[in-house]
Amino acid sequence: MIIESVPAWPSIVLALILVGDALLSLRPAPFIAECLSGVKLPRDWWWALILIKTLAATGLLVGLWVPGVGIAAMVGVIAYFLAAAAAHVRAGFLGSAFWVNCLSMLALSVAALALTLAL
Known part of the structure; x- marks a missing residue:
């Protein structure tokens, strides 16, 4: 069974x-550059x-x-923010960037998937 991205x-x-x-x-906005530096991601990889x-x-x-593509993309986004x-x-690096930016994006991604599957 292939699950559609409904509602859109x-x-x-x-x-x-x-x-x-x-x-x-x-x-990169300063808060993004600070976050990427804080997790020690080499600057050469920021483009990725x-x-x-x-x-x-x-x-x-x-x-x-x-x-199926939208659901797969949502699962991929969740995996990205888990990583x-x-x-x-x-x-x-557990300051506000972690709690506000990273975890809120993870929660938003999970919510999008949950809403898509539930509605």
Whole structure:
């Protein structure tokens, strides 16, 4: 059974937030640069996060027309933010960036998936 991204609005909201996050990361806003440095991600790899977020947003939007793709993209976004949370814990970078940015994005991603599956 392939699960569709219905209703569409959780996918659209999450995609828009990820696009905004990717745009803020092009010339990293100070709080993003501080976060990436805090988890000790080499600056040479910062571009990969922009690519991942852009591909995730694309997958969420494609999933509105192609069954299964949106759900897979949501699961991927959750995995991404679980990995980000693990990086924060491993680096001991547990300030407000962890609690406000990282965990709120994880919660938002989980909520989007839960709403899509529940409604």
